[in-house]
Amino acid sequence: MRYILLTLFSLFILAFPYAQNKSTLSGTITDASSGEAIINAKIYIPSIRQGAVTNTYGFYSLTVESGTHIIEFRSGGMETVVKEFDLSADIIFNIEMANELKDIQEVTVSAKKGENVNSARIGQIDLDVEKIKTLPAFMGEVDIIKAIQLLPGVSSVSEGGQGFYVRGGGPDQNLVLLDEGVVYNAAHLFGFFSVFNVDAIKSVTLIKGGMPANYGGRMSSVLEVHMNEGNNKKFKIKGGIGVISSRLTIEGPLKKDKGSFIVSARRTYIDVIMKAAIPESSPFSGSSYYFYDMNLKLNYKLSEKDKIYLSGYYGKDVFTYANLTDAFTVDMPWGNGIAALRWNHLFSNKLFMNVTSTYSDYQFKFGSEQDEFRFELKSQISDIGGKVDFTYFPNTRHKVKWGVDYIYHTLNPTSVSASSQDIVFDTGEAQKLYSHESSIYVLDEFDLNEKIKLNAGLRYSMYQHVGPFKRYIKGDISNPDSVINYSKGDLIKFYSGLEPRISGRWLLSETSSIKAGYSYNYQYVHLTSLSAVSLPTDVWYPSTDKAKPQKGWQGSLGYFHNFKDDKYETSVEVYYKGMKNLIEYKEGALPGDNINDNTDNILVYGTGQAYGIEFFVKKAYGKLTGWIGYTLAKTERKFPDLNSGNVFPAKYDRRHDLSVVTGYKLNERWTFGAAFIYATGNTLTLPTSWYVQDQNLLFNYGARNSTRMAPYHRLDLSATLYSKAYKVKQDKLTGEPIKVKKRFRSNWSFSVYNVYNRSNPFFMYVDSNGDFLNGDFKITVKQVSLFPIIPSVTWNFEF
Amino acid sequence: MKKLFFLLILLFAITSCTKEVTIDIPGFEEQLVIDGSIETGYPPLVLISRSKDIYSPTNIDAFLASFVSGASVTVGDGTTEVVLDEICTDNLPPGTEALAADLFGISVAELANYHLCAYTTFNTSMWGQVGKTYYLTVNFEGKTYTSMTTIMPATNFDQLYWKPDGSFTDYGYSWATLSDTPGQYDAYKWEVKRINIGLDGQPIDEGFTKTYNPVFDDDFFDGLTFDFFYENPMVWDDPTVPDEYKGYYHLGDSVVVKLSKMDRNVFSFFEKKYIQMSTAGNPFATPTNIPSNIVGGALGVWAGFSTSYDTLYCVP
Missing domain, CATH: 2.60.40.10 (Immunoglobulins)
Structure with a gap:
């Protein structure tokens, strides 16, 4: 060290x-x-x-x-x-x-020619939102998270799922940032749509390896999303009308060339469709689902050296269910609120500073009522943070960054209340956990010589779990249960660690390079999941005296080669990742087990490793563009208290993952897109045997994640028809016909999801039916598939 | 939480489709299954069978062939030990045929076709007594399996009552008021049978039936007095009861409620058993293996119960 x-x-x-x-x-x-x-x-x-x-x-x-x-x-x-x-x-x-004189961008990952060979960054991909819009869209909703799932090394959690796994890391190991604010749950509708409204998004960057020192707090990757700032020249309106949702964006100057605003909103109308479909006489007539989200951003140039930005996001999903016959109702809202205030200041033409303060909040509530019984479950995480980042440009060979950041976490993993008539059940105190997370970093991106470029940095992170806090200690026969009470501000546990990061590029020729990266990361908050699929009920849990921070390292090495004047970009990357203090629930744990107990008492801790090789071939420009990504990988876990202490595959362990994405621009008006995905099936735990106790059929489950579902594959197609971009007018002076750009522009976007109607496994279960005595008793393995072929159409406009 | 799972499934059901598949499920290992119980005032009763591969045949013969005989089963109370008698269907003491048929879930007529054995004793000194801990030892095919269970003191209801539900006048759930003993662990099991006399002159329910999730412990209500209700589990399969009245007791029903108590390990088995039965295959729940309180690698349970009985007359 x-x-x-x-x-x-x-x-x-x-x-x-x-x-x-x-x-x-x-x-x-x-x-x-x-x-x-x-x-x-x-x-x-x-x-x-x-x-x-x-x-x-x-x-x-x-x-x-x-x-x-x-x-x-x-x-x-x-x-x-x-x-x-x-x-x-x-x-x-x-x-x-100025924009190039063409209106439709080609489908590429990045338009920066040669960047993949020259840059010192390994495992980093910039996606252009305008280009994502031409990819096939699920139910008409263009989705940046679904787009990054098409990249090598990134896989989806399940059919339609928003969670993503990067190089064998868990879904909580991705730092998702929206204008520097942390997004804790990037999903709407149980994960089928992302919280990012593409009309409000300007850029998307994914870092899956060689994480620079200015990022921290997560182990696997960074997904950095920036919102549009708003047009500071003129007012503009754009939007889209789709089958299940619509969106509208308004942007314009606050003061011309000085400041601007953008407001973007989106809402689904599944509830309206459901209301029409369920008659009022139906016992389910009160059931509905919808989500909405809003993005707001303001920026203002205070002086030539100062600029401020205010960004906000608020989104909510609301699911209600009512069965009037049973007098049973459920109300389940959840959502994120994120705000960031930033101030840019130029100390000199070489020293740039950015000060950010952020607020991030995620809440989930489940309430149900039947007759006199009421039940409510809540979970919440909120962060208040601030950071200061400096960038110093001493010369063309160096770019030095340093900074500090701080987050105050308040987590309420689960609080439950239940009552019947006047009796309130003892469901324990709501357990709030408080902690301070801070870090300091320095990094230098520099050219050692013409061939070697390095990005070296060091981060030092600290974490304090502080009171008030109740530590429940379960007793045994000779020792009764006991509780340790910590007061407000008491330091319960302190963790810290150095996180060295280095990545570099060695230019072999004009068109080829070798890159390598190493990073060590600490992660102080964890997502705990009881279920096999990701849900809003998955709760975030901070490090405590018992739950240690996750930590791990990743090493990667890649060869990059471009052909034909950077028309074709290719790369091969290998990686290895080692992880410690990973978290899972104890076997057989149930929601509510943490009542009058600490959640970390029902968690178990283990290690993991992941390794793989990624191949990537991209055609960057031309009429036909696109890429092929293939990953061969393995990811395993070892927990002393799970699976009898034996190594088991992670639930998202995928041996093969292939994606083929193409775009074809036929002419100025028609663009076509296609995406094909093939992935090894997810693992799951199924019963290996059955037995009978008291005339009930029971199952005995086998080794954890020892069964593998059928492979997942799917083809999606899209076509976009643009309105004519120009109209022909007569020049008033010359009388010659001239082309004038139209103010109102629109396009029709057609998509077909799952073109060949493949029944991909979403999950599997063992089902038993019938009666022994009747001789029709049968145990079968059933596969549930979610989405058949789904065509959709969206009309987008802009003026 | 179960309702949440149900709702999520309902949501997915709108778009999803389900089909039967054959998929390799590795790791089957045959295990002995011990299903033993001892209840206040009753003899210990032990059935022993083998677990079956998930794809093995599931007809009645295969099911009944999973029961074994020839085991040595001993029960002790810490001072004395009794070796249980092996009693088989082809060699039943007179008058026990109906009991045996009920135990294995087959008709009396079919009993003679099978060699099915249970282990019990007529030595009343080893019949269940409150406050005692009973030790079980099973020797079979060279392996030894052991377990222990305690019969906890019984708790009686403060009262049972019935009231019409919602807008109904003749149908309602069974309600109870229970005072939990403060400062100690209590776990309960709820079973019922109606004793109304049917057209044949006999009570309409032969034995006790368990409700959807019949066990609960006092984690939420230690020391509290509270009211709760349970549905009528008998009418779900009764085609003469219209759907809107399923789950209810009818005005005039007479119901015997059996409230049993058990120790923590036994509750843990039953809690997970009923969770597994309600969530098996549910992707939103973790696969639940049922923790056995038997040492030595067997599945199943050795369960001691204390019981209290009360009768509910369904009148407002």
């Missing part, structure tokens, strides 16, 4: 001696049509083969030898700008880039 620190320190020092006889070109890059900051735009000086990219806020800084330089500004879908600069002194150059 001392060696790592020493190395990092010396590299950090190396960053500074370059500051003589140099000048800095800095500024922001925005979209000319909307004023939106462009993320990851490339600023490049071909003569010295050096460059920079814009950060999340569109800011760039490039320090080079003083002199005259020809500099290129490039970004996917934008007209490249080439300009000569006399850099005898520092220059601030803000540029507005």
Whole structure:
């Protein structure tokens, strides 16, 4: 460890001696049509083969030898700008880039040519939302999480599921950020839709390996989603009307070129359809389901050096069920609320600062009532946090980042109340858990020489579990049960750890490189799941004196090669991941077992490992674009208290995972898309034998996850018909016909999900039917499949 | 929570489809199944069978062939021990035919076709007594299995009552008021039978029937006095009762309620057993294996029960 620190320190020092006889070109890059900051735009000086990219806020800084330089500004879908600069002194150059003269983007993962070979980042993929929109959409709802599930190393939890597994890690090991705010449950409708409304989303980045030091708190991956800022030039409205849901977005300037806003809302109308389908006389007439969500973002440029952003998300799912005959009702709402306030400040043209304060809240409630009986179950997690990040651009060879962050977690994993008439049952006290999570980091992204680029960093994270808290200790025959009471602010447990991160690229040639990455991560909050499929009832649980933080490391190595002027991008990556202190429920645990007890008393702890190889071939541009991703992988768990202490496959262990995604642009009006997925079936635990006790048939379950379901495969197709982008007008001066861009534009998006109507297994169970005495008794294994072929159509508009 | 699971399934049922498949389920290992009980004032009774592969035949012959004979079964109360007698269907003491048929779930006429054995004793010193702990030892095919169970003190109802449900005037659930003993662990089992006289001059229910989930413990209500209800489990399969009246007792019914108490390990077996029966195959629940209180690798339970009986007359 001392060696790592020493190395990092010396590299950090190396960053500074370059500051003589140099000048800095800095500024922001925005979209000319909307004023939106462009993320990851490339600023490049071909003569010295050096460059920079814009950060999340569109800011760039490039320090080079003083002199005259020809500099290129490039970004996917934008007209490249080439300009000569006399850099005898520092220059601030803000540029507005214009859209390329084509309206439909090609389906690609990233438009940045050659980036996959040149970048030092391994296992990182940027997705362009505009391009995701042309992929086939489930029930007409374009979904970024379903799009990332098509990438190698990423798999879905189940049919339609929103949870995703990255390189054998659990679904709670993904840090999902919406404008820096943590999203605890990224799913609507039990996981069939994501909380991200594509009309409000600007960019999506997935980091599945080699996580840089500025991210932490999760072990497997980072999914960073940024919302649109809103058009600061003119008011715009866009929306879509679909089969089960519709959405509307309004954006415009708060003050032209200074600030803007965007408001986006979406709602399903399954409840309206259900209301029409269930007659009022039906005993179920009070049953319904709907979800809605809203995104809001404001930004304002206070000065040339200061800008503030306010982002908010609020979404809710509401499921109600009423059986009037039985006087039985259920009310089940759940949802997230996220807010982030950010302030960008430029101390100089080389030093950028971002201060963020965030609030994130996730709540789930299940209430039911029958006759005089009332039952309510609640679960909640809320975070208040703040962070300060600095980026320093000393020269083109170095980009140094450092920062601190802090989160105050308040978790109420489960609280239950129940009553009958006037009697209130003793369901225990609601157990709230409080903790502080903080960290400090430094990283440097630098070119060691022309061929070797490194991103090295170190993160130190700390965690304090504090009171008030009740520790329940279960006694035995000689010792009765006891409780330790901690008061407010008492320190119950402190954890901390160093998290070294390093990734690098070795350029073999113009078109090929080798990359490697290593990261060590701590995770202080855990998702505990009782069920085989992910549910809103899965609860988050923090580290305590008993539940230790998860920790693990990942090493990855990859070879990247581009062909035909970067038209074809290919890569092969191998990875290994080791994980400790993973959490599962004890065998046979039940919801409610934590009443008058701590949840961590019914949890067990173990280790895991995952390894695999990922192949990726992409055609980046042309009429036909797309990619093929294939992963061969294995992920295992070992818990002393589960499965008799034997190693067992994780429930999402998949040997093979293949996805083929293509897009074809026929002409200016028609675009077609297709996606094919093949994956080894999920594991599950089924009974191996049956027996009889007191004339009841009972089952004995076999080794954990020892049975494997049939493989999953599916083909989806899509077609998008765009309205004519231009109309022909007569030039008033010349009388010549000229093409004028239409203000109102729309498209029809047609999708077919599961084209060949495959019955993919969602889950399996053993069923028994009949009677021994009648001779028709039978035990069978049944497979439940969810979605047959589902066509959908959505009309999208924009003006 | 079960209702939540039910609702989720209902939701998925709208779009889902189910089909029968054959899939490899590895890991079958045959185990002995011991089903033993001892109740206040009754002799111990032990049935022994073998577990079967999930894909094995499920006809009546295969089921009955899973019972074994030739085991050595001993019950002790800590001071004395009694070796239980093996009593088989082809060699029954006179007058016990109906009891034996009921025990195995077959008709009296069929008894002679099978060699089915149970283990019990006529030595009344080893019949169930409140407060005693009973030790079970089974030796079979060279292996020994042991267990213990305690007969807990019984608890009586404060009262049983009936009232019409909702807008009904003639139909309602059975209600009870129970005072749980404070400061101790209590676990209960609820069984019922109607003693109304039928057209044949006999009570309409022959034996006790268990409700949907007949066991509960005092985790939620230690030391509390509270009211609760149970449905009528007998009418679910009765085609003469219209659907809207299923689960209810009819005005005028006379019902004997048997409230049994058991120790924590026995409750744990039954709790998980009924959870498994209601959630088996449910993807939203974890697969529940039923924890046996038998040491030595057998499935099943050795259960001691204390009982109290009360009669409910269904009148407002």
